[in-house]
Amino acid sequence: MKGRSNRGEHPKMKILYCITSSSWGGAQLHVLELCADQLARGNEVTFIVGNKGPLLDKVKQLKGVKVILLPSLVREISPTNDIKAIVELRKIIRSESPDIVHLHSSKAGVIGRIAAIGLRKRVKVIFTVHGWAFTDGVSSTLKKHLYRKIEKSVARFTDLFICVSNYDAKIGIRDGVLNNKSNVVVIHNGSPLPQQNEVNYSIHSPIRLVMIARFSHQKDQKTLINAVAKLPKSDYRLTFVGDGETLNTNKKIVSNLNLNKNIKFVGFKDDVSKELIENDVYILSTHYEGLPISIIEAMSYGLPILATDVGGNSEMVINNINGFLFSSEEQLVDKLKYIIKNKNLIKKWGQESFNIFTREYSLSNCLNKINDAYLELRK
Numbered sequence: 001m002k003g004r005s006n007r008g009e010h011p012k013m014k015i016l017y018c019i020t021s022s023s024w025g026g027a028q029l030h031v032l033e034l035c036a037d038q039l040a041r042g043n044e045v046t047f048i049v050g051n052k053g054p055l056l057d058k059v060k061q062l063k064g065v066k067v068i069l070l071p072s073l074v075r076e077i078s079p080t081n082d083i084k085a086i087v088e089l090r091k092i093i094r095s096e097s098p099d100i101v102h103l104h105s106s107k108a109g110v111i112g113r114i115a116a117i118g119l120r121k122r123v124k125v126i127f128t129v130h131g132w133a134f135t136d137g138v139s140s141t142l143k144k145h146l147y148r149k150i151e152k153s154v155a156r157f158t159d160l161f162i163c164v165s166n167y168d169a170k171i172g173i174r175d176g177v178l179n180n181k182s183n184v185v186v187i188h189n190g191s192p193l194p195q196q197n198e199v200n201y202s203i204h205s206p207i208r209l210v211m212i213a214r215f216s217h218q219k220d221q222k223t224l225i226n227a228v229a230k231l232p233k234s235d236y237r238l239t240f241v242g243d244g245e246t247l248n249t250n251k252k253i254v255s256n257l258n259l260n261k262n263i264k265f266v267g268f269k270d271d272v273s274k275e276l277i278e279n280d281v282y283i284l285s286t287h288y289e290g291l292p293i294s295i296i297e298a299m300s301y302g303l304p305i306l307a308t309d310v311g312g313n314s315e316m317v318i319n320n321i322n323g324f325l326f327s328s329e330e331q332l333v334d335k336l337k338y339i340i341k342n343k344n345l346i347k348k349w350g351q352e353s354f355n356i357f358t359r360e361y362s363l364s365n366c367l368n369k370i371n372d373a374y375l376e377l378r379k
Contacts (some may be wrong), residue, residue: 010375014044016098016123018089018112020075020105022053024268025214026293027104027130032058034102035316037367039064046096048089050074050108054270068092075107077146082111089115093123100374101128106133110150113157124377128162130290132171137288137310139217151177159377162370164189165291165312185373188315190366191296191357199354200277201347206236207340210279210303212272212294215244217287220308222377224285227332229257235340236262241275243268246293276301280346281323281339285332289313299357304349305337316361322352 015038018379019031031047032055038045039062046066047059050073057183059065070092075328093116101123103112116125133147155177156289161184171184172178209228213219221240228238232350240250240263247265254263269275278284282298282305289311298305299316305323307313317323339346 002313011378012043013038013100013374013378014046014094014096014098015374016046016048016096016101018048018070018073018103018108019051019055020073020107022049022051022055022057023214024054026189026290027128028055029293030128030130031055032062033105034061034364034370035062035140035369037371044098046092046098047069048073048092048108051086054268066096073108073111075105086115090119094119094121097121099124099378100124100126102128104128104130104148106151106177107264110154115128117157124159125157126160126162126373126377128164129168129172130164130176131288131311132177132290134175135168135171135288135290139287148175148177155179156267156327159183160185160373162187162373163290163326165315167315168290169313184238187366187369187373188312188361188364189291189293189296190361191293191300192363193358194273194300198273198277199300201302201350203280203343203346204237205343206234207281207346208279209236209238209281209283209336210241210275211238211285211299212241212269212275212297213282213284213286213292215240215247215250218245219244219246220285220287221254222244223332224283225250225253225257225259225263227285227329227336228262230260230333231336231340233259233262236336238263239275239279240265241267241269243273266279272297273301276303279303281306283332284308285314286310291315295363296357299353299361302350302354304339304346304353306332306339316356318352318356322349322356 035045048068048070060108061303072090074081086321103109134144138144163186166186178184248299282303291312307317307326308326317325326332
């Protein structure tokens with residue numbers, strides 16, 4: 001991550017970032033990039049997280065960030081921990097006296113907004129929506145109902161909502177959380193621009209497929225495994241990057257289908273550039289999303305995309321232009337067969353992915369827009 005210089009002279013700011021979990025994912029990468037960017041602009045940065053993990057380790061490597069571990073900030077609803085987290089976070093906000101509190105993830109978003117209520121120094125509170133906890137595709141009706149009510153109750157304590165996709169903004173408005181549209185802005189996630197020699201449009205035989213995501217029910221690697229199992233083994237190789245709670249289950253499925261020679265699991269990678277350079281097509285089978293950074297990264301490396309038609313995926317993937325959207329395992333099988341039969345289109349679609357990325361999803365563009373939002377709130 002390269003620092004960005006200030007665009008014009010502005011008073012220095014104190015920014016406090018808070019996120020629930022330090023496990024690695026798109027939201028965590030985004031927070032890390034924000035911390036680095038604001039440091040590069042000469043601002044003071046405080047970072048708060050609920051547990052130890054890759055994100056905490058990476059933020060600690062950024063010289064100048066004040067890091068605070070808040071163990072009471074847990075993902076699950078826990079009255080004892082939640083009350084403790086509110087009290088402790090309120091003390092931290094009062095002590096640090098930031099200009100802006102920028103919250104990420106549903107739980108930190110709720111705890112942080114309650115903690116900032118009525119402080120003597122009125123801080124500006126931003127909540128970035130990386131996908132609502134009640135979004136379409138979440139299987140638990142009870143969870144959706146509960147989180148929708150909670151979000152409605154704390155919405156009035158939010159100075160600015162940043163939605164990472166137009167889809168999230170529409171869901172928030174539809175469900176009555178974003179009633180005041182004047183404090184809602186859509187800022188797409190972004191990814192750094194790779195080196196020119198890293199964007200590789202070569203096509204392999206058999207075709208090389210890759211999915212980069214944590215292993216969880218949400219990401220649904222099982223659907224992709226079952227889909228490729230219906231293809232001739234000579235037509236493809238598939239690589240999964242990531243770890244998580246469903247990893248062993250998916251490894252067993254692959255073994256039971258006798259696909260160990262076709263499908264490999266390479267675990268969690270700090271740097272996924274090698275996997276993007278060496279593969280031909282990026283796939284994300286998932287039940288629900290906000291705006292997946294993994295797709296943006298794949299587009300930046302010139303890969304065509306196959307993605308479930310959920311969340312903000314349709315804002316990045318245009319059918320038969322830079323890939324395909326699908327809504328079922330059967331559709332995914334059909335799209336894979338089409339790509340394998342028409343390999344000559346992979347380079348064209350990959351180039352379109354790169355063009356869409358450069359127009360809409362560069363990291364510098366994303367970070368500049370967020371910094372502009374900070375400056376606007378401080379007026």
